[in-house]
Amino acid sequence: EVQLVESGGGLVQPGASLKLSCVASGFTFSDYWMSWVRQTPGKTMEWIGDIKYDGSYTNYAPSLKNRFTISRDNAKSTLYLQMSNVRSEDTATYYCTRDTMGVPFAYWGQGTLVTVSS
């Protein structure tokens, strides 16, 4: 069974940095592209970016590219999202997702909530 478990969320102050993790199990992690998607408190869904199965290539939403970095450790079956200089508008639930046959969003984790507030 495919499982994606995010962690690392919490309350963070504006301007700080935060690193989220997503541990995968039930499949060969190194075979799949992975993505991060966030959902705001108002339920708006926003794609953050994705990373190739071997970690050699990433894509980002232009609005987040300068502050967010996606990486992965295939030996640990773990996906990461490094967030820097966070702002109140980054408050959201962050999901990692896995593709199937090259099509994103086939599987989702349970999400981790990030709240940016002083």
Add this chain to the structure above:
Amino acid sequence: DVVMTQTPPSLSVAIGQSVSISCKSSQSLVYSDGKTYLHWLLQSPGRSPKRLIYQVSNLGSGVPDRFSGTGSQKDFTLKISRVEAEDLGVYYCAQTTHFPLTFGSGTKLEIK
């Protein structure tokens, strides 16, 4: 960015009725490989999103055939035949043809 416009924002239906949700994109979603990367997701209350339909009309694993997707180019529809109580939640369309990937604003389905 490709703007995805979903209508209606919400709807209320009785068990056993059929409903349709519209999703229109600001650009054609046909990719250079000839395929159309338009997908439908359902987020049930308190749950993570789940992909229902991929590439316009292909049912995801375990998705009942009461769900169907149609459309082409810029105009797409999700139809639910014989709505059941478990179908309540928020439905999103999403396109993965163009970067950045984008989502519709969602359609909330309530059961009367």
